[in-house]
Structure formats: C-alpha cells, structure tokens
Amino acid sequence: MTSVSQFQVDFTRFLDPQGEALAPLPDFAQDPAVLLPLYRAMHLTRIFDSKAIALQRTGKLGTFASALGQEAVGVGVASAMAGEDVLVPSYRDHGAQFLRGVKMEEVLLYWGGDESGSNYAGPRSDFPVCVPIATQVCHAAGAAYAFKLREEARVAVCFLGDGATSKGDFYEGLNFAAAWQAPMVVIINNNQWAISVPRERQTAARTLAQKAIAAGIEGVQVDGNDIVAVRHAAQQALDKARDGGGPAVIEAISYRLGDHTTADDATRYRDAEAVEKQWAFEPILRLRNYLLRLEAWDAKREEQLVKECTEAVNAAVEAYLATPPPPVTAMFDQLFATLPPAMQAQLDTALRFENKQGGGHG
Amino acid sequence: MAELNLVEAVNHALAYEMEHDPAVLVLGEDVGVNGGVFRATVGLQARFGPARVLDTPLAETAIAGTAIGMAAMGLKPVAEIQFSGFIYPTIDHIVNHASRLRNRTRGRLSCPMVLRTPSGGGIHAPEHHSENPEALFTNVPGLRVVVPSSPQRAYGLLLAAIRDPDPVVFLEPTRLYRLFKQEVADDGEALPLDVCFTLRAGNDITLVSWGATLQEVQAAADLLAAEGVMAEVLDVATLKPLDMETILESVTRTGRCVIVHEAAQTGGFGAEIAAGLAEHGLYSLLAPVRRVAAYDVVVPLARLESQYLPSVERIVDAVRKTMEAS
Numbered sequence: 001m002t003s004v005s006q007f008q009v010d011f012t013r014f015l016d017p018q019g020e021a022l023a024p025l026p027d028f029a030q031d032p033a034v035l036l037p038l039y040r041a042m043h044l045t046r047i048f049d050s051k052a053i054a055l056q057r058t059g060k061l062g063t064f065a066s067a068l069g070q071e072a073v074g075v076g077v078a079s080a081m082a083g084e085d086v087l088v089p090s091y092r093d094h095g096a097q098f099l100r101g102v103k104m105e106e107v108l109l110y111w112g113g114d115e116s117g118s119n120y121a122g123p124r125s126d127f128p129v130c131v132p133i134a135t136q137v138c139h140a141a142g143a144a145y146a147f148k149l150r151e152e153a154r155v156a157v158c159f160l161g162d163g164a165t166s167k168g169d170f171y172e173g174l175n176f177a178a179a180w181q182a183p184m185v186v187i188i189n190n191n192q193w194a195i196s197v198p199r200e201r202q203t204a205a206r207t208l209a210q211k212a213i214a215a216g217i218e219g220v221q222v223d224g225n226d227i228v229a230v231r232h233a234a235q236q237a238l239d240k241a242r243d244g245g246g247p248a249v250i251e252a253i254s255y256r257l258g259d260h261t262t263a264d265d266a267t268r269y270r271d272a273e274a275v276e277k278q279w280a281f282e283p284i285l286r287l288r289n290y291l292l293r294l295e296a297w298d299a300k301r302e303e304q305l306v307k308e309c310t311e312a313v314n315a316a317v318e319a320y321l322a323t324p325p326p327p328v329t330a331m332f333d334q335l336f337a338t339l340p341p342a343m344q345a346q347l348d349t350a351l352r353f354e355n356k357q358g359g360g361h362g
Numbered sequence: 363m364a365e366l367n368l369v370e371a372v373n374h375a376l377a378y379e380m381e382h383d384p385a386v387l388v389l390g391e392d393v394g395v396n397g398g399v400f401r402a403t404v405g406l407q408a409r410f411g412p413a414r415v416l417d418t419p420l421a422e423t424a425i426a427g428t429a430i431g432m433a434a435m436g437l438k439p440v441a442e443i444q445f446s447g448f449i450y451p452t453i454d455h456i457v458n459h460a461s462r463l464r465n466r467t468r469g470r471l472s473c474p475m476v477l478r479t480p481s482g483g484g485i486h487a488p489e490h491h492s493e494n495p496e497a498l499f500t501n502v503p504g505l506r507v508v509v510p511s512s513p514q515r516a517y518g519l520l521l522a523a524i525r526d527p528d529p530v531v532f533l534e535p536t537r538l539y540r541l542f543k544q545e546v547a548d549d550g551e552a553l554p555l556d557v558c559f560t561l562r563a564g565n566d567i568t569l570v571s572w573g574a575t576l577q578e579v580q581a582a583a584d585l586l587a588a589e590g591v592m593a594e595v596l597d598v599a600t601l602k603p604l605d606m607e608t609i610l611e612s613v614t615r616t617g618r619c620v621i622v623h624e625a626a627q628t629g630g631f632g633a634e635i636a637a638g639l640a641e642h643g644l645y646s647l648l649a650p651v652r653r654v655a656a657y658d659v660v661v662p663l664a665r666l667e668s669q670y671l672p673s674v675e676r677i678v679d680a681v682r683k684t685m686e687a688s
C-alpha cells in the first residue's frame with residue numbers, strides 16, 4: 001500500500017491574550033500607524049453593536065446580529081483588502097463592511113427593514129449581506145471568475161460561519177473556484193456556534209480549514225482574536241490570489257460572546273460560565289495589551305477614542321431614525337430595470353391602498 | 363383541555379405522536395436543546411432523547427434528503443425547516459424523490475415524511491424570513507400541501523400529516539404562532555386531510571382563504587355583516603389535493619367568490635381555485651371571481667410589510683366590487 005495523499009493544517013497566532021508576541025511579527029504589526037486604525041475599527045464595531053442591540057430592545061430596530069467578540073476577523077481581513085476587491089459578506093460582517101466604506105446608517109436601515117440600506121454609497125460593487133447560509137460562496141466564486149476572465153487584479157472575499165461549512169454551497173463554491181483557479185479568498189468565521197449547535201456537533205472533521213483541501217485549496221487556521229494573525233493570513237491569501245495563485249481558505253477561530261441575534265437567548269443552550277471565560281481572549285483587549293507594550297497607547301487616548309466612536313455611532317443612529325419609511329412604490333421600482341406594463345395595475349392598487357393598510361399586521 | 367396557541371399545538375401534536383409511535387422522529391436545525399427557534403419542538407429532546415430529536419448540521423438539502431431515506435426505511439420523520447425562506451434547497455429532494463418514490467417503485471417504497479416550516483410574513487422578521495412558498499409545492503404531483511389556520515387545526519392536521527402514508531409539506535403561518543389561543547383537547551384525534559372547513563355560513567358571497575389571511579378575511583366578514591352582506595368563509599386547509607367540491611357547493615349558493623391569499627398573485631394557488639370555478643361553476647356565477655393576493659413583488663423588508671400583505675381594506679373593497687357586479 002502506498003500513501004497517495006496526506007494533509008496538514010497550520011495554525012497561526014502572533015499575539016497571546018496578554019499582547020505578548022509569540023513569534024517574530026510581520027512588519028505592519030510593528031507600526032502603530034497601521035495598528036491604530038484597526039484598533040479604532042474594532043472599537044467602532046463593538047460600540048455600534050451595543051447601540052444596535054439597544055435600538056432593537058426599544059423597538060427601533062429589527063432583529064440584529066452582533067459581532068461581539070469577533071471584531072478582529074472582519075476588521076483584520078477588510079484592512080488587507082484593496083478598494084477594488086469585492087466583499088461578499090454574511091450577516092455578521094458589518095465590521096468588515098465599515099472598513100469597506102459601508103455607512104453605519106446603511107447597516108441600520110437594512111436591519112431596520114429598508115432595502116435602501118443595501119444600496120451602499122461607498123463600495124458600489126460589494127455584495128449585500130447574505131442571509132441564506134453559505135449561498136454567497138458560489139457568488140464569490142463567480143465574481144472571482146469574472147475578474148480572472150477580464151484579467152483584473154481583483155479578489156472576491158467571502159465570509160461565512162462555522163455552521164455554514166456544512167452546506168453544499170460551501171463545498172460547491174470552493175470546488176468551482178479551485179477548478180477555475182479563480183481569485184477567491186474565503187474566510188470561515190468560526191465563532192464555535194451556529195445558533196445553538198456547537199462546532200463539535202456540526203461536523204466530525206477535526207478542522208474546518210481542512211475542508212478546503214478536498215477541493216485542492218490550501219486551508220489554514222488562525223487565531224481569529226489576534227488581529228495580527230488574521231490580517232497577516234488575509235494579506236498572504238489576497239496577494240497570492242491576485243497573482244493568479246488561485247483561491248484560499250482561512251479558518252479564523254474566535255468566539256461568539258453574544259446571543260446569535262437579538263431574537264436568540266443563548267442561556268437556553270450554553271453555559272454562562274464558559275462564555276465568561278472566553279472574555280479573556282477577546283480581540284480588542286489583546287490588541288490594547290500589545291499597544292500598551294509598544295507604548296503606543298494610554299488611558300487618555302482610550303477614553304478619547306471611545307468618545308469619538310460613540311459620537312460617530314450616535315450620528316449614524318440619528319440619520320437612521322430620521323429616515324422616513326420608503327413609499328409603497330419602492331416595492332415596484334427596482335423589481336425590473338423598467339416596470340413591465342403588466343405590473344401597472346398592481347402598482348395602482350398598491351398606491352390606492354397606501355397607508356390605508358395595516359389592519360391586523362402588528 | 364388546555365388553552366394552546368398554534369405553536370404549542372404543533373408541539374403537543376409532535377409529542378403525542380412521538381409518544382404513541384416509535385417510528386416518528388424530529389430533525390432539523392436547533393430543534394433539540396434549543397427547542398426550535400420558535401419553540402415548536404421545545405421539551406421533545408429531553409423527553410424522547412437525542413436519537414429521536416436530532417439537531418442536524420446546517421444543511422436543508424440533507425435534512426430533506428436524509429428524511430427521505432429514513433421514511434423509505436420505515437421511519438416517520440418530521441423535518442423542520444427553520445424558516446420558509448430556507449426551504450428552497452429541499453426542492454430537489456422533494457420534487458425528484460419524496461413526491462415520486464411511491465410511483466417510481468410501483469408502491470414498493472414510499473415516503474411518509476412531513477416537511478414543516480414556519481411560513482409567511484407579518485412578524486417584522488429579517489430578509490428571507492417572511493416568504494410564502496406554497497405555490498411552489500402545490501405544483502408538485504404526489505405531494506400534499508397543508509396550511510393550518512388555528513391551534514385546533516394545527517394539532518389535528520399535523521397528526522393527520524404525520525400518519526399519512528405520503529409526503530406532506532406543512533406550512534405553519536408564523537404570524538399565527540402566538541396570535542391567539544384555543545381549547546385543544548390533546549387526545550390524538552386527527553382532522554381529515556383533503557377537505558375544506560366552513561368557518562362561517564352565509565349566502566351572499568363565498569370568501570375562500572387559508573392560513574394567516576383568514577384573520578383578515580374574518581375581520582372583513584364582520585365588517586360586511588354590519589353592512590348586511592353575509593359572507594360564507596371557507597378555510598381550504600389542504601391546498602393539494604384540493605376539495606373543489608365544497609367550494610363549488612358554496613359558490614353555487616352564493617354566486618359570488620373572492621379568493622384571498624398571502625403568496626404572490628401570479629401562479630398563486632388562487633388561480634387554481636378560480637380556474638376550477640370557471641370550469642365547473644361558471645353558470646352559477648353572478649359576478650367575476652376576484653383574487654386578493656400579494657403583489658408580484660419581492661417580499662419587502664419590515665417597513666413595507668404591512669403595505670404588502672393583503673389587508674382587511676383590500677378584501678372589503680374586492681367584496682364590494684363583487685357585490686356590485688351582476
């Protein structure tokens with residue numbers, strides 16, 4: 001008998017939870033000018049999340065999925081992307097979206113029930129968030145193929161969760177992108193939970209990264225709470241994909257510190273103590289510890305930053321709350337490039353009943 | 363007898379059948395420890411064990427596909443799809459296998475499974491959580507499509523669906539899950555499939571609907587009664603196979619009919635009923651049959667949801683027009 005295939009999955013961590021370097025750091029990690037914007041972006045994401053949850057609790061926002069504890073994944077990856085790359089996000093990736101130029105009020109509009117929140121003023125080619133789990137992997141593979149065909153130096157960057165790796169679309173998308181050697185980078189945001197189902201019951205596979213290997217793609221693991229490791233791995237994958245090296249998969253191991261969404265109550269299925277322990281590993285604390293070691297940070301600047309982020313979030317909330325509901329015509333006006341004449345009668349009915357409705361629909 | 367809301371009635375029906383038939387099992391995402399995101403399966407895993415109440419990996423294709431394998435081998439799986447917007451990956455298995463395994467094997471193998479899902483809008487849910495896919499399934503030969511409209515009917519029809527020897531798609535109106543309670547005798551009595559239920563007798567016009575929109579239809583019927591228009595209200599309950607006989611009997615008496623449904627109008631199930639009336643009841647009609655359905659638009663996000671769902675006002679308007687015509 002001969003062995004015809006073997007595999008290995010590498011795990012990378014640069015900073016330990018105390019912010020101490022465990023290995024020689026990549027160049028960018030020595031430069032506070034690079035790190036401070038990342039630190040700010042993670043803070044902004046967390047402050048945005050807590051504000052969004054408060055809005056939902058007071059009936060001013062719909063269901064919302066917070067990224068609490070996973071801020072380094074979105075921020076680390078998006079900070080390595082080029083502007084002309086395309087983000088193909090899941091519903092928990094607003095941290096990445098903000099760095100791409102998506103506005104906070106747009107994200108609020110979306111979760112507040114207005115499609116115009118997906119009409120990003122900034123990144124015009126980025127995909128809207130994807131709710132049907134894992135379907136976006138196929139879209140990313142197709143987008144990457146378009147870049148390859150037109151010989152554009154762009155990469156499609158796709159996010160999905162640990163649970164999402166159980167779906168066929170994930171495997172199928174990876175397989176296509178690899179068969180085409182298309183420039184796609186897939187980030188598995190392994191926060192250990194898919195609503196109530198823990199990672200170990202999602203799959204018998206030892207790692208999620210190894211699922212890439214079956215498709216002929218290199219799969220690596222990084223500590224998703226170490227933004228240096230996330231950004232470094234993302235940069236390598238992006239550079240390789242941009243240079244025609246084909247797709248890559250990064251499994252970023254993090255932890256969902258909050259409920260799945262505001263509609264969820266995680267105390268029903270997981271132990272509060274186990275969650276509490278995870279706070280020691282969270283990414284903002286870790287980068288702060290490192291910045292303190294670099295003497296690039298102090299309490300005063302921290303206070304200033306939190307204040308500034310809070311003001312930015314509050315301004316976005318005000319803009320969101322001041323946005324009137326869309327008119328009834330909004331259901332029709334982007335259905336097709338031009339409204340087919342056959343739809344006119346329905347539009348007329350909708351207009352005739354506009355705002356005279358609502359009986360029984362709480 | 364207990365006062366139950368619709369989701370509790372579903373839970374009781376599942377528990378009753380699991381208790382009395384060891385072949386019944388429940389599978390789906392978050393149905394075990396968490397009891398389902400709407401709590402339809404709450405307590406079942408603690409009571410019947412994780413081997414009969416399975417928290418599956420996240421994959422609707424495999425939920426439907428493995429249910430078919432189980433059903434063909436003598437189990438009676440009740441598979442939950444977390445929201446109707448995520449039922450589409452099951453369609454390959456439902457159309458190509460579940461609905462035709464009996465026919466393909468000349469009855470040697472069959473597929474006694476239930477695919478249940480919360481369906482429809484009205485709870486201000488996020489994107490892809492408010493769809494009503496009923497018409498996709500009513501076009502599939504070999505499939506039963508059932509939509510309960512109350513706790514009692516959810517209990518009795520779900521029991522019937524589980525006991526039925528063929529596959530059933532069971533669409534539970536999300537908006538009704540906690541809207542009201544009813545006395546439900548948890549006695550294991552099933553209701554008949556394949557028949558319409560008359561909710562209200564009247565001789566002036568027949569209002570045909572099912573599921574959540576029966577709320578608006580009943581409210582409209584109340585308003586119309588105050589104007590002296592006595593509407594007969596029919597709950598179709600099993601869309602397929604359709605009990606056209608009950609509808610025709612009613613329309614023969616009233617001569618007028620308005621069909622109300624929450625799914626989009628074009629290719630919607632209302633068209634099938636209207637066609638049945640045109641084919642078999644034309645000479646008793648005193649006015650054209652009208653439909654009140656959702657517009658042929660993508661289900662909007664929450665802020666336009668109330669403009670999208672068929673309202674009492676639209677139903678009353680359609681009835682008045684139907685009464686005026688002659």
Ligand SMILES: Cc1ncc(C[n+]2csc(CCOP(=O)(O)OP(=O)(O)O)c2C)c(N)n1
Nearest residue numbers: 092131132133161162163164193194195448
């Ligand atoms: C196809 C599909 N099935 C079910 C759902 C409902 N749902 C939303 S999130 C979720 C769990 C996803 O877990 P994971 O992929 O780990 O991502 P996370 O939410 O943890 O970021 C489920 C089952 C969905 N959105 N899409």
Ligand SMILES: [Mg+2]
Nearest residue numbers: 161162193194
């Ligand atoms: Mg997860």
